[in-house]
Amino acid sequence: MDNLTKIKLIVLDVDGVLTDGKLFIGSDGEEYKGFNTQDGMGISFARYTGIKTAIITGRKSEAVAKRAKELKIDYLFQGIHEKLDVLEEIKKELGLKYEEICYIGDDINDLPILQVVGYPCAPNNAVEIVKKACKKVAKKNGGAGAVRELIDEILTNQENYDEILIDFLSGNVKVVQ
Template sequence: MIHPDPQKTRDFEQRARAVSLLLLDVDGVLTDGNLYFTETGDELKAFCTLDGLGIKLLRRSDIEVGIISGRNTELVARRARSLGLDLVIQGREDKWAALSEWRERNPVPLEQIAFMGDDWPDLTIMTRVGLALTVANAHPAVVERSHWQSELRGGQGAVRAACDALLKARGDYERLLADYLAPDERTA
């Protein structure tokens, strides 16, 4: 959802055009935020396939995508591998420190980084990078400090909505969509 205020829309679009890296929180962003455990203690997570394609489309548009999560699970590592993500930082509650350490080896300017989060621990990054994104069911303090908020909840296509918004702001959406259309629809 792009803000109805024209000034906020222009601000979002300007910030979005500068993005070369999208970082994502996991619980509450790539998942619904609930923690599911079996009787034997195994953890379960559900990931939205719409989000997965959105991530792949961003990568085709030369926007790298990564994950920074306070929790550490093999499920997240497996999902990241399936999406071809190399930047995966898990088990770091201080997400800003984790990003700062990564940036020492990979000097991406902060204004070229977007971060999508949903709760207070994410604000350490969101308030410092060029573009702060959030989900429909984010904590109010996060919503207040975001440049863009999805109409969808975490784990239910919110990341895809953010990917689409980034692609549209960069002018890449229609070009990528054309790859999936019948030849006669591409020129319409």
């Protein structure tokens, strides 16, 4: 088993990871995306435990900006084609090593990052070459709880998850779905 106690940053792709990968574009050019509330809860719990969060995505979308703000994502980078360069900036700013980073991606543009981070992950609907590059492939698909599944695995290896749940149920943890 990988040492998940070292993970201090979780970085996410969007399309195919936080969403099911479908793009809905209205006649006005507005892009619509569907996000999973369980993923949002997982991200909120990760932040509660002190894990930093980031989104690095190749597309630009106001929906992603709104969701990232709502979830208090620490870093948001959109319209990025060289994702590894951005991750390197975040890594340096936080003083982290690659082994302290989890990245969740689903397609070939995620491979450069997946090949260097300590805990590369993918949703079940990722393309095969990506799945082969990962230490963990979720049972669930992107946009259907895969992010939550992977975050839960990290948190159960880092924290006393039962205590987090008790804090939540007692009202001490304020999270967003």
